[in-house]
Amino acid sequence: MKKKTKQNWILLLLVLILVITPFFVAKGGSFSGSDDEGTAQIKKNDPSYKVWIHPIWTPPSAEIESLLFTVQGSLGTGVIAYIIGNAHGRRKERQRQQQAQAKNNSDNGR
Amino acid sequence: MKKVFRNHLVPKVSVIVGLCSLLYFALYPRDAYAMHIMEGMLPPKWCIFWFAVSAPFFIYGLYRMKKIVISTTQNAKIMLALCGAFVFVLSSLKLPSVTGSCSHPTGVGLGTAMFGPGVMSVLGVIILLFQALLLAHGGLTTLGANCFSMTIVGPFVGYATYKICRALKLSRAVSLFMCAVLADWSTYVTTSFQLAVVFPDPNNGVGGAVIKFLGIYAVTQIPLAIAEGFLTVIVYNLVISNNLWKENALG
Numbered sequence: 001m002k003k004k005t006k007q008n009w010i011l012l013l014l015v016l017i018l019v020i021t022p023f024f025v026a027k028g029g030s031f032s033g034s035d036d037e038g039t040a041q042i043k044k045n046d047p048s049y050k051v052w053i054h055p056i057w058t059p060p061s062a063e064i065e066s067l068l069f070t071v072q073g074s075l076g077t078g079v080i081a082y083i084i085g086n087a088h089g090r091r092k093e094r095q096r097q098q099q100a101q102a103k104n105n106s107d108n109g110r
Numbered sequence: 111m112k113k114v115f116r117n118h119l120v121p122k123v124s125v126i127v128g129l130c131s132l133l134y135f136a137l138y139p140r141d142a143y144a145m146h147i148m149e150g151m152l153p154p155k156w157c158i159f160w161f162a163v164s165a166p167f168f169i170y171g172l173y174r175m176k177k178i179v180i181s182t183t184q185n186a187k188i189m190l191a192l193c194g195a196f197v198f199v200l201s202s203l204k205l206p207s208v209t210g211s212c213s214h215p216t217g218v219g220l221g222t223a224m225f226g227p228g229v230m231s232v233l234g235v236i237i238l239l240f241q242a243l244l245l246a247h248g249g250l251t252t253l254g255a256n257c258f259s260m261t262i263v264g265p266f267v268g269y270a271t272y273k274i275c276r277a278l279k280l281s282r283a284v285s286l287f288m289c290a291v292l293a294d295w296s297t298y299v300t301t302s303f304q305l306a307v308v309f310p311d312p313n314n315g316v317g318g319a320v321i322k323f324l325g326i327y328a329v330t331q332i333p334l335a336i337a338e339g340f341l342t343v344i345v346y347n348l349v350i351s352n353n354l355w356k357e358n359a360l361g
Contacts, residue, residue: 004347004350005347005351007283007343007347008348011341011343011344012340012344014337014340015337015344018334018337019206021208021333022209022210022333025208026206026207026208026210029209029211030211031210031212041322041323042151042305042309045309045311045319049309051150051151052150052153052154053150053249053251054149054150055246055250056243057243057246058246059244059246065245068244069204070202072240072244073198075195075198076195076197076200076202077195077199079194079195079198080192080195080196080199080345083195084192084348084349084354087352087353087354091352091353
């Protein structure tokens with residue numbers, strides 16, 4: 001268990017490195033995820049293509065969009081944290097009970 | 111298992127990272143987007159085609175999911191929820207890539223390794239619908255195509271990868287890492303092909319377009335896929351060390 005925890009910290013560090021490196025490597029990049037640029041590539045290949053349908057609802061602003069993305073992420077995080085936290089608590093409690101029982105047994109044995 | 115993990119992962123990762131950085135420098139900095147196929151970006155007949163292709167997998171996924179829900183395997187339902195939540199979190203994280211653009215991981219590797227490839231087609235659709243309806247990210251008409259890449263090709267590739275890695279006697283953690291990386295990456299490779307078939311390059315045809323779209327999607331995705339692989343192993347470690355899931359249940 002201890003080893004796994006250590007492993008997790010190392011892995012988390014690697015993830016952080018992977019996320020931070022781009023800012024040093026691709027200094028000229030705009031870090032956009034813009035849909036316009038994708039449309040541009042498609043338009044380049046087929047200038048006659050017309051977008052025939054648009055999303056029925058678009059977030060009114062970038063703030064609202066990031067709000068909704070955050071909601072999505074935090075909902076997921078909440079579920080994961082609850083499940084793992086709950087299991088962690090149960091495991092600790094079981095250990096505690098086992099220790100208490102072992103102690104009781106050894107006390108009674110005396 | 112832990113020893114094997116450490117001995118194998120470090121040289122392997124450094125080789126992968128080295129190769130990837132070569133690729134980035136060949137292609138950077140290039141502004142690009144790497145997302146699902148947007149609403150209206152596929153002609154109607156292709157939308158219908160991809161819906162038709164994805165539908166049987168979705169039905170198979172429902173069947174698999176029902177089996178899991180009624181099974182007596184300890185914590186099966188809880189783990190299903192956890193896998194779904196993991197996809198939710200990862201697909202909301204738009205991460206920067208070394209190509210100077212952003213994209214997000216898919217998160218389907220964890221559920222694939224735990225429950226097989228079918229289940230993810232159902233969980234994935236929930237996430238794709240959420241993003242299409244509330245975030246104008248992806249689209250309803252392109253749902254079939256996006257499902258095919260993210261919830262069908264990704265998981266099946268990941269599952270095959272996992273099985274092959276295990277057959278090669280790699281540890282579960284390394285196999286899971288490879289499973290998540292390739293499930294993520296193959297999703298974006300599929301998207302590139304889906305777009306290239308519809309929008310061939312005027313000069314170089316479909317082949318030329320595949321290369322262009324791969325440059326946009328697949329290259330950006332490489333570091334993110336690796337990050338996703340690490341995150342998947344982290345969650346898996348937490349699951350195992352808290353007795354939520356038996357280690358040998360993973361095959």
